[in-house]
Structures are given as C-alpha cells and as structure tokens.
Amino acid sequence: MASYRKELYVHDRGRDRNVHTVIRNYTEQDFDGLIRIQQESFPPPFPSELWWNKEQLANHVRLFPEGALCVEIDGEPAASITGLIVDFDPAHAEHTWEEVTDAGYIRNHNPRGNSLYIVDISARPAYRKLGLGKWLLLSMYEVVVQLRLERLLGGGRLPGYHRVAGEMSADAYVEAVLAGELNDPVMTFLLRCGRTPVKLVPNYLDDEESHHYAMLMEWRNPFLGSPSEPGRHG
Template identity: 55%
Template structure:
C-alpha cells in the first residue's frame, strides 16, 4: 500500500497532506472531487461513476491515488498500465483508458498511463497535483516500468485556434511565451512533450486537442 505524508505550503501556510491509495469507502468523496473540479459547462457524464471507481480499485489499486488533508479528500489521480508501442501514435482518451473503466489494464505493460488528475479548487494553490504526480513517479520506479505518459488537455488553446496552429501554441507554451493551465503545470512536474493528439477528447476549451507528455524512469 502506498502512503506518504508531508507538509505542503500555500505561501508560508503549511498543510499536512497524505497521498494514499483510494478505497471503496472513499467513493462518495471521490465523486465530490469530480463535481467540484469539473463544474458546468462540463457535463456530469464526465464525472467518475461508482462503477468506474470500483474498476480502478479492483484492477489496479496501485494506480488509484488520492490526497487527503484534515480527513477530507482534496484530489485524486488514476492510472493504468499499457504497452507503450500500442499507443505512442495518435489515440483517443476513451480508447486508451477504456472510457475510464481501465478494463484494458495490462499488468505487464511497460508504461503507466494517466487517466485523470483532479484537485478541488479550494486546494489548488498547495501543490497537491504536483504531489500526486510525484507519487505516480514513485509507482513507476517501484514497479520497474519505463515511463509515465498521458494526454494533457490544452484549455488555453480553444480561444486561440483561429490565430495559431496547435503546434505553434505548444511551441509558445514550452518556450515560456504563453502559459497553459494544464501543459505548463505538467512541465513544472517534469513531464516533456511527445506529440500532439487531435480529437483526443470531446473538449471545446482545447479545440479537442491534447499533448502527449512523458516522464521517463531514470533508473531504466
């Protein structure tokens, strides 16, 4: 069982946070994280269902993490194992994640693929997302697999799609000329760009694009 407790900070204010595997008793709280993280205009159909969370816990509990503080679950992150060669080229979120059910999880897969990461808005300045990402890197190392990958939304791109190509937009984000809420966050977490993924997710904010990003196991 993975469990890590450390202090995180908002400016100089410390907060004791614990990253651990989520369990069945956490399901209602995990759905609440989704509701607060993805309010309208996001559809409630995008929130985790009880059935999906049951699959995460049953099929790959090591990839089902949450962060908790003062008894409240503030965020969650989910991943599955895949074979890198099957998904390195263009793919869609619903295909690579089995529409979020991860029934395609491969216990022998060489790559940890991020399905989702969510943090409640009231906790977003404490670095809890980065803390969970680092915890997933620990899982990569512990399981002896080659890398962590995932498609990053590009929510800053939708409003600029008539002015910039997606390639130019990402070039400007990586060079520091622009800031994207998701891509910039993942760059700070140590992820690096691999390739653009068109039609990755029904996501008008990102013009339906995502950026495949990777963190490689430094011990392999």
C-alpha cells in the same frame, strides 16, 4: 505491491501556514469524496458524463490499486490521480482518451505493459494553491520506479488554446507554450512537473476549450536504460 502511504506538510500560501496531508491509495470509502472532486474540478461546459461514477472507481481499486491515489486533508479527499498500465508503442502514439482508458473503466489494464498511463488528475479548487497535483504526479513517478515501468504517460488538455485558436494552429500554440511565450493551465503545469512532449493528438477528448486536442507527454524512468532495453518485462 505494498499499499502506498506518504505523510507530508504542504505550504498554504494564502493563509501562510503548513497543512498536514496524507497521500495514499483510495478505497471504496472515498468514492463520494472522489466524485465531489470531479464535480468541482470539471464544471460545465466539461461533459458531466465524464465525471467518475462508482462502477469506474470500483474498477480502479480492484484492477490496479497501485494507480489509485488521493490526497487526504482533514479526513477527506482533496485531490486524486488515477492510472492504468498499457503497452505503449511510440510509433503508434495517436489514440483517444476513451480508447486508452476504456472510458475510465480501465478493464483494459495490462499488468504486462510498459507504461503507466494517467487516466485523470484533479484537485478541489479550494485546495489548488497547495501544489497537490504536483505531489500526486511525483508519487506516481515513484510507482513507475517501483514497478520498473519505462515511463509515465498521459494526454494533457490544452484549455488555454480556445483563446487563441483563431490566431494560431494547435502546433503553433504548443510551440509557444514550450518556449514560455504562452501559459497553458495544464501543459505548463505538466512541464513544471518534469513531463516532456511526445505528440500533439487531435480528437483526444470531447473538450471545446482544447478544440479536442491534447498534448501527449511522458516522464521516463531514470533508473532504466532506453525504452528498448529490458526492464520489468524484458
């Protein structure tokens, strides 16, 4: 697959200006900047051992460079997204983040799989009003289409759940977010990016804010038939 590169302007609402950005595959030269994104995006109580390390990043660019994208602004990474290909069976949807991503090392990347699984998406707080996360997901949809995969898939944290966990179950929280009665920083964002719910997964990640839940959500490739029909791997 050819390397990915897209240039565009995004609007900075805070400063009422347009910002030139580049979305591209990240490389070894970006590793320090990518680790900085993680540190700023996931401060404590998020476990620091879940931030990227250079061995993980080296695997991303070696095993599946098509799934390793970043947004470059002013010559440095401002946001990133990482994925791997898995063979997903909706009948056995429950899993943990550690299992499905090989704890972020993606040594289980399966080029013959049917789904692009999102390992991580994050943006430096100073750039979050630019909509970079949505642009990265849209770019990954393009990767799904080009590789003729069935879907993009990933588990979304529920960081707003801890505020109401004493009043409602996780299932009720998800239903309230879907109905627009509550706003969750991650799930609501994913819904706005075109993702649809698949399954609420318990014990997905060591994440106190989410009470360890995640909402498994997908985006289906509209250029293929139903997931049971032959696609890239039929």
